[in-house]
Amino acid sequence: MKRKSLWVLTTTVVLSLVALLIYGCNASPDRTSESPDNRSLVYGLIQSDIPFQYPVLSEGEKPDVNPGEELWVITKPNSVLSPGTQPAQAQQGQQTPQPTDDQSPTTGTLAIQKDQQFIPIPLKHTDVKARISGYIASVAVTQQFHNPYPEKIEAVYVFPLPENAGINEFIMTIGTRKIRGIIREREEATKIYNQAKQQGYVASLMTQERPNIFTQRVANIEPGKQIDIEIRYFHTLTYQDGGYEWVFPMVVGPRYNPAGSTDGVGAVGTSAVGQSGQKTEVAYLKPTQRSGHDISLEVDLNAGVTLEALSSVNHVIRQQNRGPGQVVVQLDASDTIPNKDFVLRYRVAGAVVKTALMVTADPAGTGGYFTLMLVPPAELKNLPRRAVEMVFVVDTSGSMSGEPLSQAKRAATVALGKMLPTDTFQIVQFAGSASQMAESPLNVTPASRKTGEQYLANLNEGGGTEMLQGINKALDFPHDENRTRVVAFMTDGYIGNETQILRALYAKLADSKVFSFGVGSSTNRYLLDNMARIGNGTTAYLPLNTNPEPVMDAYFERISHPALSNIALAFDGMKVTDIYPRQVPDLFVGQPVIITGRYTGTPQAGSVTITGRAGQEKLTTRMPVTAENTQANPGIRTVWARMKIADLSDTALRDNVDVTKDIRATALEYGLMSAYTAFVAVDSQTKTTGDHGTTIAVPVPMPDGVRYDTTVNEGTKPQP
C-alpha cells in the first residue's frame, strides 16, 4: 500500500509540474489585444450620444454635458496665411558644419564663408502677420528654417518677442504637414526634445530666456529641407498721448553681463560661438556681413473708428485703406532687414478712448474675462506739480556709442531747458563705473544749465554697463524733502542682469519716481518698462535720428501734474475678481493703464469708479461701461493669464519669494509659454538617418545704430 501510494504521489507531482510549466510558457494575459500583423492595432469604440452645442459655445452659454464629462472647446482664431514651404536647395561649395557637443547647442561652430558679404544661415525668412482689434493684437510669426549645408543640422535661434506676449500656439510645418506643439514643463519638454533629437526625429523646442527673449531649436533638418515654425500670441497695445502703439521687435541687442554672471545673455561674433560663458548667447554678424534672412510684416488694423494718423517710426511701409478705421499696413520691400523694432503708431477720432472695456466669456464657466483701459481723470491736468529734484542718468557704455549717446545727450539737453527755477538737477553717467556732475543737485539757473549742457557734451562713450552703479548713484544720496525726486534713465537697456537691477530698484526706490527713456532702434523694452513700472513712472522711447523734443515735451507734460496713485476700483454692473496687476499703476496725464480681471455672471451696463490720491487731494472719477463701449475679443483670456504670470513674477522680484509653482501651474492651465514651461513638437513619422547632426547658432545682424566693435566678444578680448 505504501509503495503504491508513493508511486501515485510521485507521478502526480511530476505530471503537475509538466502541465504547469507548459501552461506557463504559453500564457498571455490578453492575447485578444494583439494585432494580426503586430503593427496595426485597432482598439475599442465608444458610441457617442452626448448632446453638444454648436457652434461651440456662445458667450455665457453653458454646455450640455453629462455629469463628470468635460466639454472643452477652443475658439478657432482667424486663419493667417502661411508662407510657401518650398524646400531649399543645398548651397554648393559650403563648408561642412563642425560637430559639437549635442548637450550644448549654443557651443556649435558656425560654418560659414567668412570675409564674404553673403552668409548662408539656417534661418531663411520670418513672416509676421498681425491683426489689431481695439487695443488687443493677435500675431502670427512664422520662422522658415532650412538647411543650406550638405549635412544634417540643428538650428538654434535666439530672438525677441514683446515682453507682454501671451504665446499660446506653436505649430511645426514639415512640407505640407502641420504638427501642433504641446506645452510642457520646461525640463520635461527639453528632455523630450533631446531624446527625439538623439534618435533622429525632426523636432522643435521653444523656451523663454527672458520675458522678451526666446530660443528656438529645430533638430534634424536634412540638407535642402525646410521646416517652418509658427508662433501665435496675443498682447495689448500701449496708448500714450492720444495714440496707440504696436511694436514688433526684430533683433536682440548685444547685452552686457557683469563679471561672474553665467545666467546672462552673451554677445559673440560668429567665430566665438559658445565662448560667452552665458546660459543664453546671441551670435552677431559683422557690419560687412549679411545673411539671407529677411522679414515680411503685415498688420491688419481695425480701429473701429476713423483713423486720424498712422506712421511707422523705424520702417518704410505701404498701406491700403479698407474702409473707415480699417487699413492694412505692410513692410516695404526695400526695408526687410530684421535689425530694428517695427513701431506702428496711430490715432483714432475722438478725444476719449472708445473701447475701454473688452470682454470674453469663459467657455468652462458662467463668467468670463475682461480687459479695461483706465483713463486718467481729466482733473489731473488742473493740478500743479511739486518742485522736482531731477536726476538724469545717462548710459555711456559701449552699446550706446555713436548715435544712441548723441540722442540721449540731445534729449537731456532739451529737458534741462524745460526745468523750472524751483527745481534742482543732477546728472549721473554710468558705464564700467558711475560718476556724477556735481557733489549735490544744482538749483536750476542759466549758469547751472550751461554747466549741465557742458557736462553732457563732454560725456565719453565706451566700457561696460554697470547699471547697478548708476542706480546707486541716482538713488542713494539724501532726499530733498521739499522736492519730488524724479530719475530719468536714458539707456538702451542692453544688460543681462535685469533681475538684479529690478530688485535693486525695489530696494532703493523710497519716494522717488523713475522714468525710463529707451534710446535706440531695438531697446530692451522688458527692462525699461519694468523700471518705470516699479518706479511709479512711465516709459518713453527715443528713436535714433529723430527730434527728441516731442518726446521730452510729453514727458514734461506728464511730470508737470501729480499722478493719481493708491488707486482703488469699484465696479457697478459687473462682479469682478482676480484683477491684474494687483497694484494698479499710477495714472499720469496722457497715460492710460490697462488692467485685466475675471467676472462672474453676465456683464451689465454700469460703471467703474476710480479713486486715488493726486498730491494732497483725493480724486474720484467714474467711467461708464455700456454696450456701446464693450467689445468681445477671444484673446482676452490669454491676456489675463499672461498678466497674472507677470504679476506673479513681480511678486517674486519685490518680495524675493518663490512663485515658480504658481507660474508653472497658470502657464500649463492656459497653455502659455513662460520661464518654466516650453513648447515641444516631435514628428514621430520623420526619422532621419545618421546621428543628430551639427548644431548651428543663427547669427543675427547688429541692431541699427549699434556698433559691433564696442559690444561683441570675438573671443580674443574680454567682453566690453
Added chain:
Amino acid sequence: MKSITLMGILALGLLLCVSAVLALQPQTPPATNPVTDPFTAVDIWVDSGRQALGAYQFELTLERGKGEIVGLEGGEHPAFAQPPYYDPAALSGQRIIVAAYQVTAPLPTGKTRVARVHLQLHGDIKPQYVVKLIASCGAAGETIPATAGAQETLQGDR
C-alpha cells in the same frame, strides 16, 4: 526496492521529456507588444455614417502602458487637415482631450481620420489606446451619432 528504483527512473524520464518539450517551445511572447521605439503616433478616426461631420471632441487614454503627447496633427480630410486643439488644462491633469470644428463644406462622411497624435512612450509595454468620443456634431451644429477609434500609425506614414 525495485519499485522505488523504477519510480525514480520513471520520474527522471518524465523530467527529461519535459526538458525536451520545453527546449522545443518558442520563446515566451511578452504579455503585450513591446515598445520598439519610444516615439510613435496614433491615428484617430471618427465614423459619422452618412452624416457630415462638422465637429468632434475626444479623449485619448493610454491603458496598461504609459506615454505622453508630443505633437498633434490634423487628419486626412481637408476639413480636418489643420492640427486640432488640445486642452492644456486637461493635459496638466494627465488627460489628452482634443477637439476641432469646421464650418465650411465639404465635410467628411463615413469613417475618416481626423487627427494624428504623436506620442512618446515610457516603459517596456506598448499601451492600448482607447478613444472616448465626447462630442460629435453635424454641419449645422446638431449632435449626430458617431463612433471613434484609434489605430497605431505605421512608421513613416506621412
